[in-house]
Amino acid sequence: MRKNAFIISCMFLALAWGGKVIASAEADSRFPETAAILQILYADQLSASRTHWAYAQKAHAENHFDIECLFSALAASESVHVDNFQKLLSDLGVEVEDDPESEISVSSTKFNLKITLNIDLAGIDQKYLLLIEKIKPEGHESAIGNITYAWQAAQQYRELVNQAYSALKSFLGLGKSPDEFFVCWICGSTVADIPREQCPICKGPISNYEEATPKWRFYDAINDNELLTDEEKACAKRIFDLIYYHQEKDSDIAIDRNIFDSDLYKKWGLGPKREFSIEEQIYIMGLLDMAAMWEEYNSINPDDLDESQKQYLEEMREKYGPGPLNLREEIRKKEGKLSEAQEAVLDLIEALCGHEEFGDVELIFFAARQAKQ
Numbered sequence: 001m002r003k004n005a006f007i008i009s010c011m012f013l014a015l016a017w018g019g020k021v022i023a024s025a026e027a028d029s030r031f032p033e034t035a036a037i038l039q040i041l042y043a044d045q046l047s048a049s050r051t052h053w054a055y056a057q058k059a060h061a062e063n064h065f066d067i068e069c070l071f072s073a074l075a076a077s078e079s080v081h082v083d084n085f086q087k088l089l090s091d092l093g094v095e096v097e098d099d100p101e102s103e104i105s106v107s108s109t110k111f112n113l114k115i116t117l118n119i120d121l122a123g124i125d126q127k128y129l130l131l132i133e134k135i136k137p138e139g140h141e142s143a144i145g146n147i148t149y150a151w152q153a154a155q156q157y158r159e160l161v162n163q164a165y166s167a168l169k170s171f172l173g174l175g176k177s178p179d180e181f182f183v184c185w186i187c188g189s190t191v192a193d194i195p196r197e198q199c200p201i202c203k204g205p206i207s208n209y210e211e212a213t214p215k216w217r218f219y220d221a222i223n224d225n226e227l228l229t230d231e232e233k234a235c236a237k238r239i240f241d242l243i244y245y246h247q248e249k250d251s252d253i254a255i256d257r258n259i260f261d262s263d264l265y266k267k268w269g270l271g272p273k274r275e276f277s278i279e280e281q282i283y284i285m286g287l288l289d290m291a292a293m294w295e296e297y298n299s300i301n302p303d304d305l306d307e308s309q310k311q312y313l314e315e316m317r318e319k320y321g322p323g324p325l326n327l328r329e330e331i332r333k334k335e336g337k338l339s340e341a342q343e344a345v346l347d348l349i350e351a352l353c354g355h356e357e358f359g360d361v362e363l364i365f366f367a368a369r370q371a372k373q
């Protein structure tokens with residue numbers, strides 16, 4: 001048993017340190033073991049978060065949307081631990097840096113689940129017990145508490161991944177796997193149903209739980225961007241939804257590296273470079289068009305229209321009735337169905353303005369976009 005724990009522990013350390021650069025400043029000399037273990041766990045959770053994020057994208061590509069949600073939740077939870085460990089290390093005078101170039105190995109979703117269950121989550125109880133025992137004599141309560149959070153969250157992952165793996169293995173689809181997951185942003189607790197009273201791990205209020213959708217990274221990056229107004233943030237999220245649910249995905253996207261230094265990226269982008277999902281890459285490559293459209297849409301002044309624009313509005317009212325118009329419905333009623341081009345323009349305008357009922361501004365913008373097609 002001790003031998004097993006030792007092997008697991010060595011494997012864990014090897015995994016944890018892979019591809020990481022850690023720079024230590026003057027560390028607090030009272031907690032040397034605690035600082036060392038926190039660095040290992042920081043690296044471990046960072047690596048796990050990236051790996052599970054990559055697995056989520058693979059699951060998406062293979063149409064396993066429930067498992068995409070599961071891996072996204074794991075990645076979100078692990079990022080909570082990364083932040084917590086980083087903060088503790090910083091308080092101890094240890095600065096950590098990561099290496100964004102580290103390689104991630106991704107297989108089929110079924111195999112990714114198996115690896116997660118049989119390797120990543122195997123032996124977590126011995127592993128965490130060992131680490132906590134090691135730092136206990138130093139008595140850093142907050143570190144012990146946060147490591148316990150990560151341990152208990154890993155126990156929850158084990159149950160959820162086991163459930164998903166069993167469901168996937170079953171050809172008859174027996175044992176359905178959940179497709180909604182919630183993460184406590186204090187401790188990383190990960191559940192398919194929000195607890196009734198309090199977080200079972202950190203005992204905090206259930207209001208700390210948020211749904212960890214596969215889009216959480218994008219939403220986080222946009223929410224953190226102080227250069228965007230609330231209206232612009234909402235628009236960026238709607239555009240991303242449009243990409244996420246509708247656009248055909250080409251996996252061979254090459255992002256122009258110069259874009260990350262541009263003012264355009266600073267304003268509308270997703271923060272520091274990391275592994276971006278295909279949808280995020282499409283969003284980044286479309287920034288120029290999106291920003292131009294947003295500006296064009298907002299520059300239309302309904303009180304300052306030229307003659308041809310006024311005439312167009314009159315024709316539209318004559319044809320479809322007074323506004324605001326649900327143009328999609330109206331065209332469908334009059335013409336039976338919409339062309340693909342009309343659907344695409346309407347999707348885009350609805351994403352820009354955030355509603356289906358079009359007033360004068362949206363109708364003018366619709367005309368302008370159609371003229372460009």
Ligand SMILES: [Zn+2]
Binds near residue numbers: 184
């Ligand atoms: Zn919690």
